[in-house]
Each structure stands twice: as structure tokens, then as C-alpha cells.
Amino acid sequence: MKQLSEYILDIAENSIRANADRVDIALRESADGRFVEMCVTDNGRGMSDEECLLAGNVRFTTKDGDGGFGLLALKAATEQSGGSFFVKSELGIGTEVRASFMRELCPPVGDIADTLMALLASEAETRIVFRHKRGSCDSVDFDSNLAKAALGGELLSHPKALLIIRDHIKELYGSDYSELFQKG
């Protein structure tokens, strides 16, 4: 994968498949500014201690059918970029995946608006909350429940609604979110 936002999509997809009804996505820089970190937290089925130890290993998956490459790919990408990878999970409670990259070696963040739109285009209608943190700034930038409230219970996954949400997010950041993490 070429963009950090694609990794985010992939990991948050796991959350949806794990029957989460809420997924929190955060993008932040470390206090010293040297690392960019992505964090995906959900309240899905979670993993047992045994499963959690295997997470990120080749072909390990809790889903039906093929799989077991998403966490592995993310783990490899962080290691190649001098970062770190961390999974915390509890059965019946949820899962947290954190991956950090050294800024200079971090893949471009890319199109976070397309990632959020893809997550919302789901039968599951999972609540998606996205926030970013930089220096002292920590703000929730998108909460699909607010969009849902605007629709009054109608389908969030309708194409016209999805496009409005995507354009709204694009307006906040432009098409490449990585500007947010440029120095100075």
C-alpha cells in the first residue's frame, strides 16, 4: 500500500468485520514531532490473549476465508520505517491498533476523505469517528453520528450523502492530509 490512509482503511475494515459499532481513528504526531502515529480503536469482538499474540503473523486471521495480511503488512511497514507497532485487545471489549512511523520515512497520508467514505459505504452503518492531534491541537474532525443526525435516520451510505461527506472532509484538508504534518 502506498498511503497511510490505505493502511487506516484496511485496519478499520477489520473493526467493521469484527462487528464493532464504533471505530475511532486518530492520526497524530509525537510530542517531539519525530513520529507520525495512526491509531484505530474499536469495540468489536476483540481477541483472546492467544489470538492477540498471533496478530501480525503470516496468515493469522479471526475472519472466515482468506486473510491474515493486513496487520502483517502494517507491521512490516512500520518496522521498515523505524517506527513501532502495537496491538492491544480483549475478548468482548475491543481492539486497539497503533502504528508509528518516523516522519521522514512515513508513507504519505494521502486521501483520508476517500478512506472515510469507503468505511461509510457499508451495510453495517458503523459509527466512524476521526480525530487528529498535532502539538496542542486535538480535535474531532468527523463523527458519522453527526452526519447521520443531519440525515434524520436515512441512509448514510447513499451515494449522494457519501459524496457530500467526502467533499466536506476534502474541504477541511485538501486532497492530501500530509500537509497537516509538514514541519513549520
Next chain:
Amino acid sequence: MKSLADLAAIREKMKAQVGLRREHENFISVVVGMGTCGIAAGARDVLAAFVEEAAKEDLGKVIVTQSGCIGLCACEPVVEVTIPGQEKVTYVNVTAEKAREIMERHIRGGEAVTAYMADAANN
């Protein structure tokens, strides 16, 4: 400027079109495989192309959703198109450009694009 307030306007339109809601099962369904294999092969762009095209149609006519891995990892991105009353068609190795062509010829024109179908790719 487009804003989340525009969603309220869509809600009003939807209310005016009773019978087009998903419960009625009478819509064309486009499902894009969004497993790791799909995302790595560009499924996010494919989904965006379908959503852009579907938004041009009447409210409720075409619904675009994503699913996990459909099980054809070697030929991702994979897309399933179901028109009510017809058999499901599976497209493989889809790009944003092919997505627009599928919208035009299959969903608007009613004729499946056989060259992009799973069976054609296997032969």
C-alpha cells in the same frame, strides 16, 4: 459550499421518494471487495468512482457498498453488480476507468461488460 447541512436537504428528497428506500430491495447493488488484497490493488479508488457515478442517478436507484475479501485475491479489485431480477455479475481487475464503463454499459445500458467478467479473465 457543500456542508453536512446539505445532508438535511437530501433527507427531504428521500422522504419525497417513498418506495426507493433500501428496505424495498428494489435497487441496483454494487459491492466492492475491500479486503487487504482489494485495498492494495486500488479498491478505494474503484469504490469512489462508482459512488461518483451512482450519485448522478435518481435517489435510491443504485447503492454502492463494500464488503470484506470476496475470495478472488489474485484478481482484485473485485466488484459484484446485482440488478433486481437478474443474476449477479462479478467483475475482476476493475479500475476507476472500468468502473465508469461498467456504470455506463451495464447499469445504465443494461448489458454486462463481458470482457471484465470473472469468467472471461479465467479463460
